[in-house]
Amino acid sequence: MAVAHIILLKAKPETTEEIAQEVLKDVAGLKDALPDVIESVHLGANFSTRSRGYTHGFTMIFKDRAALDQYATAPEHVKVIHERIRPHFDDTLAFDYDVTEYSNPRLH
Incomplete structure (x- = not known):
């Protein structure tokens, strides 16, 4: 069964958006570094007013719990x-x- 891994990040006050985006690019690069482990990566900056201070986040999809481990x-x-x-x-x-x-859509 597929597994979703959601991470929310709270930027330090001195972290610029440019730096945050570079970090997110590094997170996205994990898909290429671990292609047999990570199925997909989706990430970005928050725009919700209900974020409780979390500024950025990402979701990864894994084939199963063993892949997440x-x-x-x-x-x-x-x-x-x-x-x-x-x-x-x-x-x-x-x-x-x-x-x-x-x-929906159903993941394998």
């Missing part, structure tokens, strides 16, 4: 967290779920 320990992922996300974002919120069979 593999991603969690992949050196490429760990490097992006430590070298790119943590220096520029104060807080993160993760939300992972199994994609239900009645999702």
